[in-house]
Amino acid sequence: MKIELTKPETFKDNPKIILFDGVCNLCSAFLIFVYERDRRAVFKFAWIQSKQGKQILDYIGFAADDYETIVYIEHGKIHSRSSAFLKIVKHLRFPWPILCIGIIIPPFIRNWLYDIIARNRYKFFGKKDKCMVPTGELASRFL
Template sequence: MGTNRKIDYLILYDGVCKFCNRSINFILSHERNAKLTFTPLQSELGQSILRDYNLPLDYTDSLLFMSKGQMSSHAQAAFKIAQFLKAPWRWLSFLSVLPISFTNFFYKLIAKHRYKLMGQADACILPTPATRDRFLE
């Protein structure tokens, strides 16, 4: 899907995590504009990016946010993504002023239990026709 265009903002997510899939749907529903693109960590592109950033190929610890070659993970990725959302959700990005150890503690706590909270999907989410070109694989 649409990998020929310039990619400025990419979110990599666990494609079999229902919590992660719902998070992507939430982002799509609350964006201010359509600047974000998406790919599952398990996709060919996701695997290539994991290799490029020396991350394990089975990495699913957090959403990853790439912006112009810079990679963010855990709470910092969430805060950067929040900047693309409509108010009041974008205001969550102001939490990035808190110590990273504090915000990552809560991020990792939720991430650790996400499969227990919502389970795993058999496959990645299927984008709607309106958002299909924003999913790279």
């Protein structure tokens, strides 16, 4: 089953979706960080390695084994890398939206820095054997 990304009404129930690398400690920490600061519960989450994550990646034309970027889908519009990060923090409670000032940095510079961290995230922050299994309220926010 494919998800129709060209029609925002398809995402009426899940208008803001974040896809994460589920085995990356840095990515999992960022997920928890976002979850705890998402005061209006606007985000839904999926691990890139999950069935739903792979279906979405396939549909939007990303490699199903490309775990080096966060993917953020907002009302059908796809954002990745540093742009995804900036779009996500915009929706968190103060002071985190201040980081959106980073949008003035040209994308090729932002993404260059993002890519350095992404390529080395397992070395710097470690890696789990399998994705975290969310529980409680967090589990209800997963696709």
